[in-house]
Amino acid sequence: MKVTNNSKALQGVHSATGVVFLQPGESKDVDLTEAGHKLASRLDFLKFSGAAPKSAEGESDKEALLAKLKALGIEAGKNSSIDTLQKRLAEAQDKAKVELIAQLKEKGVEVGDDVTLEELQAELAKHQ
Template sequence: MAKVTNTHTKTPIGLPDGSVVPPGGTIDVPQWVDYSKRQNLGFYVESGVLVVEAGETTELSKEELMARLKALGIEVGANAKPETLQKRLAEVEAKAKVDAIAKLKEKGIEVGDDVTLEELQAELAKHP
């Protein structure tokens, strides 16, 4: 996700998904990583008409989101929107984290809630 600001005072900027950044306005664009390589948007960013600030979460392309979901055993359709994939990934990762913590606790291994899913999976691999 990225926050995209239009610094122009008169001209709205249309994005490929149909959303519009109004003059002087800022909108959240979940799929910015997919649009950022487009020549016309790149021109606006280079010239300072569009200012892009990365969101709180790491931006993943649609392909990366689909790959991460597949690695977690979830198949998704190729026509799924990036924001839908991001939401689904967050849900699946949260459930996987809860399940991994429960499995480790069953084995007598205490872990905090601040560990990542990858760290939990590595710990599970150490204790089959």
């Protein structure tokens, strides 16, 4: 998206990769995030041309990962990458599975290693 600084002072806009500074009267192609565009478009001295950025497809995936981590009792930063969140989720799920298997074994219930976390949780709920 092309951004033009119509003010008499140096201005900065938040892009997907960081702050981009524009000299007075300068125009630049800037990769704005949806949030960055929303904030910058409120400023009368900045002119935008081109299509407004859409919400990143990965954002819904990221929100889903954050929700799953939170359900497992893990707080993760919203600035974490999707790869990092996926790794943390896999580690947390593996740890939860080990703990659930141990709890079920204490109750005399034998389970295989190929069961899902949800199946383990359901089985434990039956024996509580």
